[in-house]
Amino acid sequence: MKISVLGLGYIGLPTSLLLADSGHEVIGVDVDDEIVNKLREEDLPFEEPGMRDLFENAKENFKVKDSVENSDVYLIAVPTPLDKSLNIPDLKAIKSATEMISSKISDGELVILESTVPPGTSENLILPILKKNGDGEDFLLAHSPERAIPGNTINEMINNSRIIGGLDEESSEMAKSVYDSFVEGEIHLTDINTAEMVKLMENTFRDINIALANEFAQIGEEIGIDTWEAIELANEHPRVDILNPGPGVGGHCISIDPWFLSSNSTKSKMITLAREINDFMPNFVVSKARNMISDVSDPCITIFGVAYKGNVDDTRETPAKKIIKLAENEGLDVKCYDPHVENFDYELYSLKESVKKSDCIVIVTDHNDFSELNPEILGKNMRNKNILDTRNMIDVEDWEDSRFNVTVVGDGKRTV
Ligand code: SAJ
Numbered sequence: 001m002k003i004s005v006l007g008l009g010y011i012g013l014p015t016s017l018l019l020a021d022s023g024h025e026v027i028g029v030d031v032d033d034e035i036v037n038k039l040r041e042e043d044l045p046f047e048e049p050g051m052r053d054l055f056e057n058a059k060e061n062f063k064v065k066d067s068v069e070n071s072d073v074y075l076i077a078v079p080t081p082l083d084k085s086l087n088i089p090d091l092k093a094i095k096s097a098t099e100m101i102s103s104k105i106s107d108g109e110l111v112i113l114e115s116t117v118p119p120g121t122s123e124n125l126i127l128p129i130l131k132k133n134g135d136g137e138d139f140l141l142a143h144s145p146e147r148a149i150p151g152n153t154i155n156e157m158i159n160n161s162r163i164i165g166g167l168d169e170e171s172s173e174m175a176k177s178v179y180d181s182f183v184e185g186e187i188h189l190t191d192i193n194t195a196e197m198v199k200l201m202e203n204t205f206r207d208i209n210i211a212l213a214n215e216f217a218q219i220g221e222e223i224g225i226d227t228w229e230a231i232e233l234a235n236e237h238p239r240v241d242i243l244n245p246g247p248g249v250g251g252h253c254i255s256i257d258p259w260f261l262s263s264n265s266t267k268s269k270m271i272t273l274a275r276e277i278n279d280f281m282p283n284f285v286v287s288k289a290r291n292m293i294s295d296v297s298d299p300c301i302t303i304f305g306v307a308y309k310g311n312v313d314d315t316r317e318t319p320a321k322k323i324i325k326l327a328e329n330e331g332l333d334v335k336c337y338d339p340h341v342e343n344f345d346y347e348l349y350s351l352k353e354s355v356k357k358s359d360c361i362v363i364v365t366d367h368n369d370f371s372e373l374n375p376e377i378l379g380k381n382m383r384n385k386n387i388l389d390t391r392n393m394i395d396v397e398d399w400e401d402s403r404f405n406v407t408v409v410g411d412g413k414r415t416v
Pocket of ligand 1: 146247250
């Protein structure tokens with residue numbers, strides 16, 4: 001089949017490559033010239049395990065173009081950001097991608113929407129645009145939300161189960177035949193509105209679970225217990241699975257998708273409360289860091305990790321940004337270090353430079369590298385030896401042996 005993929009980001013690019021690798025003729029389209037130019041030079045715009053090998057295998061069937069071509073299938077994988085001033089989704093990119101497709105599409109051709117959208121978007125926004133401009137009436141339309149986790153995208157795209165919600169049976173079946181070419185997990189068919197809802201429910205469930213863990217962490221500190229140990233013990237129960245507390249929830253999905261559900265509903269309470277709890281965690285982290293260095297004049301802290309989560313180079317919605325801004329507003333000097341990230345809104349330093357004359361390290365991201373740091377060597381360059389671990393990932397005894405004052409978010413036995 002000839003397949004046009006609109007949007008070559010974290011989902012569109014690996015999906016294009018998997019489709020091309022399985023023999024389809026894939027045309028990748030993106031409005032971002034930097035992405036297009038990089039790919040034309042066979043340079044990948046972001047890191048993801050296995051993507052380089054996949055690219056090498058797929059490149060013969062994968063062409064990057066400036067505009068959509070007549071195809072059997074049009075797959076939309078453009079971003080659906082949140083308008084933060086209103087907390088409602090911004091569907092501009094979906095609209096313009098659909099408009100591009102509508103000038104090409106004919107009867108019997110299929111549009112697949114992979115981007116996450118509020119329930120009803122496929123039927124109420126996409127379908128009318130296709131019908132208005134398209135050459136015919138009998139298009140096929142399906143929503144198949146991406147569910148792969150950044151950091152393990154390719155593996156999950158192949159092995160996870162997949163939800164496909166078609167406008168009608170023919171749409172579902174044709175979309176299934178597309179994914180059958182590389183998906184090894186089970187493929188579940190449903191209607192289009194249910195598919196949209198399923199995706200949002202999954203990410204909202206995770207956000208609420210993390211909010212609960214973050215609330216437990218704060219209560220644990222109040223009553224003086226180690227919440228990490230308590231969560232581990234609670235999770236021994238066969239029907240309990242509490243996630244980990246941390247510095248807040250980042251990334252383009254979990255910190256955003258719950259708003260897609262709550263923004264057009266009058267019934268959402270828990271969803272917005274969980275968002276509030278998770279969004280407050282950076283404030284909690286900064287107040288703890290502040291307490292650790294309350295007697296220092298001209299304090300300087302070092303942020304370890306600006307990616308939104310461990311072992312990725314993605315900084316979208318990272319809690320690090322809010323932590324840095326809040327800390328700077330409180331008069332702290334802030335330096336950042338991240339071994340995975342190349343470009344960030346704030347200057348990134350080398351490991352050595354980042355801790356020079358610093359008064360406190362704040363581990364924000366759970367990169368594996370941070371559990372292997374050498375406290376003895378790092379401490380030599382610091383002005384004061386403090387470390388605040390928001391991810392419970394360092395060996396506390398090891399750091400204390402090197403005369404660090406250690407605090408772990410959620411550990412009420414080591415609180416400040
Ligand atoms: N986090 C915690 N505690 C935890 C787990 C995560 O604080 O126990 C934080 C992370 O550090 C990060 C944020 O939550 O800042 C989100 O990370 P994540 O690993 O939970 O999820 P994402 O955003 O990388 O990917 C999610 C996944 N959704 C679910 O697991 C239900 C993925 O499968 C989706 O495809 C992806 O959202 C998406 O694109 O929607």
